[in-house]
Amino acid sequence: MTDGYHIIVCGSLVPDPLQTLEPVPGSTPPALKNEAMLPAVLDPWAAHSLFEAARLARETPGSKVWLVSLGPKSRLQQLMMQVAQKVPFELVALDGPASGFADAAEVAAALAGAIAAIPGLDRSRLLLFGGCASASRDAGATLQMVAEELGIHDQFLAVDELKPAADGSLRVLERIEGGRYLASVCDGPPLCVGWSTGSLPEPPNSPQIGMQNMRAIMPALQRAKPAPVGSQDLAWLDARVPDQRRDTRIVKDASTDAIAAEIVAWIRS
Amino acid sequence: MEHVLCLLHTDADGAVPQPAREAVTTALRLATELGGAALAIGVIGAGAAAAADQLAGTGVERFVAVDGPDFASSRYATDAAAAAAIARATEATVIVGPATARFARTLPGVARRLGGRIDTQVTGLAVDAGRVIAERWYYRQRIVTKASRTTRPWLLTLAPGIASPWQGEPGQANAERLAVELSAAEQRTRVVGIEQASSGAAQTIRPDADLLLVAGAGWTKKQADGQPHVADAARLVLGFLERTRASLGSSKSLVDQSAEGGAVMPFMTHLNQVGQTGSTPRHPKGLATCCHGEEPHVVGWRFIRERRAINLDPSCGWARGKADVLYVADAFEVMAKVNALLDGAS
Numbered sequence: 001m002t003d004g005y006h007i008i009v010c011g012s013l014v015p016d017p018l019q020t021l022e023p024v025p026g027s028t029p030p031a032l033k034n035e036a037m038l039p040a041v042l043d044p045w046a047a048h049s050l051f052e053a054a055r056l057a058r059e060t061p062g063s064k065v066w067l068v069s070l071g072p073k074s075r076l077q078q079l080m081m082q083v084a085q086k087v088p089f090e091l092v093a094l095d096g097p098a099s100g101f102a103d104a105a106e107v108a109a110a111l112a113g114a115i116a117a118i119p120g121l122d123r124s125r126l127l128l129f130g131g132c133a134s135a136s137r138d139a140g141a142t143l144q145m146v147a148e149e150l151g152i153h154d155q156f157l158a159v160d161e162l163k164p165a166a167d168g169s170l171r172v173l174e175r176i177e178g179g180r181y182l183a184s185v186c187d188g189p190p191l192c193v194g195w196s197t198g199s200l201p202e203p204p205n206s207p208q209i210g211m212q213n214m215r216a217i218m219p220a221l222q223r224a225k226p227a228p229v230g231s232q233d234l235a236w237l238d239a240r241v242p243d244q245r246r247d248t249r250i251v252k253d254a255s256t257d258a259i260a261a262e263i264v265a266w267i268r269s
Numbered sequence: 270m271e272h273v274l275c276l277l278h279t280d281a282d283g284a285v286p287q288p289a290r291e292a293v294t295t296a297l298r299l300a301t302e303l304g305g306a307a308l309a310i311g312v313i314g315a316g317a318a319a320a321a322d323q324l325a326g327t328g329v330e331r332f333v334a335v336d337g338p339d340f341a342s343s344r345y346a347t348d349a350a351a352a353a354a355i356a357r358a359t360e361a362t363v364i365v366g367p368a369t370a371r372f373a374r375t376l377p378g379v380a381r382r383l384g385g386r387i388d389t390q391v392t393g394l395a396v397d398a399g400r401v402i403a404e405r406w407y408y409r410q411r412i413v414t415k416a417s418r419t420t421r422p423w424l425l426t427l428a429p430g431i432a433s434p435w436q437g438e439p440g441q442a443n444a445e446r447l448a449v450e451l452s453a454a455e456q457r458t459r460v461v462g463i464e465q466a467s468s469g470a471a472q473t474i475r476p477d478a479d480l481l482l483v484a485g486a487g488w489t490k491k492q493a494d495g496q497p498h499v500a501d502a503a504r505l506v507l508g509f510l511e512r513t514r515a516s517l518g519s520s521k522s523l524v525d526q527s528a529e530g531g532a533v534m535p536f537m538t539h540l541n542q543v544g545q546t547g548s549t550p551r552h553p554k555g556l557a558t559c560c561h562g563e564e565p566h567v568v569g570w571r572f573i574r575e576r577r578a579i580n581l582d583p584s585c586g587w588a589r590g591k592a593d594v595l596y597v598a599d600a601f602e603v604m605a606k607v608n609a610l611l612d613g614a615s
Contacts, residue, residue, distance in 0.1 A: 014408075015408070017409070021408050021411050021412060022412075023412055030407075030412070030414060032408075100407045100408055101407065101414075103386070104377070104387070105380070105381065105386050105387075108381065135408065135409050136407065136408055137407060138390070138406065138407060138408065138409055138410075139377075139387075139388070139389045139390070140373055140377070140389055140390075141377035141380075141387055141389050142377075143377075144345075144374065144375075144377035144378040144381070145377050145378060145380070145381040147378065148349075148377075148378040148381040148382055149381060153345065153346040153349070153454060153455055153457075154345060154346060154457055154458050155345035155346075155374060155375075155378060156345070156374070157370070157373055157374040158370065158373075158374075160466075160539070171461075173464070174370070174374075175370065175466070175540060176343070176370040176371075176463070177369065177370055177476055178472070178474060178475065178476060179465070179466050179472060179473060179474025179475075179538075179540050179541070180463050180464065180465055180466055181463065181464045181465075181466050182343060182370070182460060182463055183460070183461045183462045183463065183464055184344070184458050184459065184460050184461060185458070185459050185461050186457055186458045186459075187457040187458075188457075194374075196539070197539040197542070201525075233386055233418050233419055233420045234416045234417070234418055235416060235417045235418070235419070236414065236415075236416045237402060237414075237415040237416060237417065238413075238414060238415040239407075239412055239413070239414040239415075240412065240413060240414075241411065241412055241413075242413050245590045246576070246590055246591060246592065246593055247593075248588060248589050248590055248591070248592050248593065248594065248595050249593065249594045249595070250583055250589075250595050250597065251594060251595065251596045251597065251598075252583050252596075252597035252598075254596070254598075256598060256599070256602045256603055256606050257606060259579075259596045259598050259603050259606075260603050260606035260607045260609075260610055261610060262596075263556065263577065263579075263596070263603070263607050264607055264610040264611060266554070266575075266577065267480060267513060267554070267556075267611075
């Protein structure tokens with residue numbers, strides 16, 4: 001049985017999924033129009049991983065959760081006003097761009113450096129969490145590079161379930177092709193888990209948790225170190241919203257029989 | 270000059286899976302367009318050397334395999350060790366592989382280990398003036414980019430469906446077998462099995478299907494008689510899947526109902542979800558039923574070629590401009606008739 005986990009969750013802000021996004025024409029590297037003004041949320045998959053981390057910490061006495069976020073300090077502060085009320089955690093902030101166009105390798109190096117510098121972090125109890133991909137870069141690559149940098153060689157991606165066993169091992173279910181799960185058992189920490197949706201709903205807001213978190217969040221934001229990540233290695237040639245408008249044929253006065261017949265013919269064609 | 274490595278893994282039967290064959294097609298083209306760049310094929314997994322024989326007809330001169338029971342399972346530590354060993358042995362500068370779950374987990378860490386860079390889910394590769402250019406999407410399939418890199422090795426995982434799978438005669442590839450020593454620390458994880466994700470008995474996700482059926486939350490809403498008919502909806506959807514062997518996708522709002530305690534179709538899980546926090550499947554055709562909303566569905570349907578929708582709202586913001594045909598009709602009635610027609614009834 002473990003003395004508790006030290007759970008690091010990597011996650012940052014992304015534009016609200018319902019926002020329309022456009023790149024700034026001719027910008028190199030690419031940037032979003034009005035990026036600083038877009039409403040932001042905690043990256044959805046990272047949010048799932050934070051909620052799963054909180055549950056695991058609650059069920060395993062002696063555990064602690066850190067949220068490591070790289071983003072513009074002022075926008076992280078706004079984000080924390082929403083997120084801090086959900087679950088208990090300690091923030092480690094890095095002040096830099098949250099752009100999806102920043103390279104995963106540069107972001108990973110910055111995150112790994114920040115994690116390595118966390119005082120009191122016990123790597124033998126470390127569970128590195130994050131989303132299986134972000135809603136910005138959408139690469140599904142950063143977390144594995146952070147883990148590799150930290151020397152964690154047990155990695156799992158697109159995880160929906162993580163269950164500790166009495167002997168200290170952890171059973172993991174990863175999504176694989178064909179709507180199936182790959183079930184694995186790891187001897188124990190340290191390991192890296194890129195979460196998919198998991199199984200938890202979003203926790204309700206708790207003002208009490210929010211106040212408790214915010215006491216440490218504000219100093220953490222003030223301490224945030226600059227992390228000027230970018231995409232030094234990339235030569236950008238194009239970034240655009242694809243033309244996706246289709247000329248939709250509306251069929252609204254046809255009988256059910258006629259519609260069904262047309263659909264079946266289309267399926268068989 | 271670039272050294273191209275096409276990195277593959279075998280499937281559970283020791284065969285070369287379709288996404289790997291697609292990567293072979295792309296790698297062959299890439300090497301040609303790079304002016305005859307050196308090309309090697311590396312295979313990881315149980316029966317890797319034999320699997321290389323299936324690709325002997327490619328004419329590639331060098332095959333490298335990491336074979337054996339330690340590498341049979343899809344496991345980060347062993348796959349990463351094997352992939353890094355192959356990359357070093359072939360002195361690869363550009364490495365292409367399929368964006369399977371196995372490689373999605375492994376190759377980013379391998380890029381870090383090799384001091385390289387990676388781009389994942391690449392949807393197009395081209396060569397311009399001797400420079401490799403990769404196309405990939407950002408912000409959940411909303412912005413498409415083209416870019417090139419200077420750092421080597423450059424790893425690229427290729428999205429499924431962007432090339433035809435390579436077909437050819439098997440032969441003698443005479444693959445070199447690389448011996449990869451594993452430490453105890455690299456064997457702390459044991460794969461213990463594969464489980465169906467669906468809570469029902471039916472397999473509802475079929476990546477190779479010709480058709481994707483998307484079921485929206487409308488299936489569980491109150492119908493004309495003022496009552497929901499979720500059991501009927503489940504029967505119709507499942508009946509359609511059984512007849513067409515289609516794959517099933519869903520909107521977030523429908524799968525979320527299970528977490529929120531609402532009435533749901535028993536076979537529907539988060540794995541069926543398409544869109545922002547779901548998958549972006551690739552099928553030749555898609556039929557959406559009872560779906561509303563716009564952007565999440567656009568994202569989920571980005572790579573569906575022919576799209577049709579059945580919806581009661583003729584001005585549905587998602588269907589207009591996104592689907593090729595919008596049938597304004599009751600999906601319960603239409604799908605019942607469709608199932609009957611598929612059975613051969615009049």
